Amino acid sequence: MKRSVRLMSIATAVPPFEILQGDVAMAADRAFSGRFGDYQRLARVFETSGIKRRFAVRPLDWYFTDLGWPERAAAYLSGASDLFVKVAGDALDRAGLRASDVDCVVTVSSTGIVTPSLEARVAGRMGFRTDIERVPVFGLGCAGGVSGLAIASRLAAAQPGSTVLLVALELCSLAFRLDTLTKANIVATALFADGAAACILKSEPAESGLAEIEMSGQHLWPDTVDIMGWSIDREGLGVIFDRAIPPFAEAEMQPAVSSILARAGLRAADIDRFAFHPGGRKVVNALERAFALGQGALDHERAILADFGNMSAPTALFVLDRLINAGLAPRTLLTAMGPGFTASCVSLRRAA
16 A cells, blocks of 8 residues: 555644733833834834734733843743643644654754753653654744654655654744844734644555645755844844845745745646745735735635734644645645745645
């Protein structure tokens, strides 16, 4: 019987504190307006971002206190550990599996630094076996969910019959900074949120699971390391946006994705649904224009952005989960951009 790498389940989770965008805007106004002369013009991003609410690992007031590395690191370790256990457990339940069935775990996260990494710290709570293979991945940012899905699928293909767990988890809110009076910091305060997604992948008979992982690929643009990333100082991580991403996406994404597809013998016309990481409303609009999709075509992306904000790596997997629940197209290309600057793609074929 023909075997292929199958997506057996997908789950999403958010931390406990729901934050309305209007409340963030008011808190940011109190924190920044008296210290940043251009703030009122930049503050429009809270209204134009397309975000209605977000979720965070701590209540809103906590972020407007005096925070440094120790406080942020402690919040990451406790909040990320709890979120990992929740989302991984849900994905396993949906696949009808236990943690002891997992042979390999891929953990994608770029918003906190812990050693040992998260999957080792929660191994006892989860019930992982002592021979589990651990693959922690750092630094992929918003592309991490899609790239992580590609990595997990290759690991599943390399060991037929194995069970691979992917967890993409980000606590972007921990990078909110009161001391940084820059446009990039204001935009980050308006956009980013916390969340996690998990997938179970197996090399299984062709008729099983939710979808087949058909192909994956990446495109790295030369001399673009300054577009997006982290700065690091005694206060914590600070966001870097050195260029406007929406015009870059509109000009560069379609040729890059076409090149990735061509390497797999595919064309844009072969894709039934392009699915994207919704980095922000302007990014979604730019992608619709770049791929000639028509205004409003990326409806699920806009809905995820409105309800959850930009959670970095897991956001694209939230979109995938929504597409699966709505009825996955015969062939879907899941795509995200991230630091590098990189485009990452995974093609999924709907299960029969």
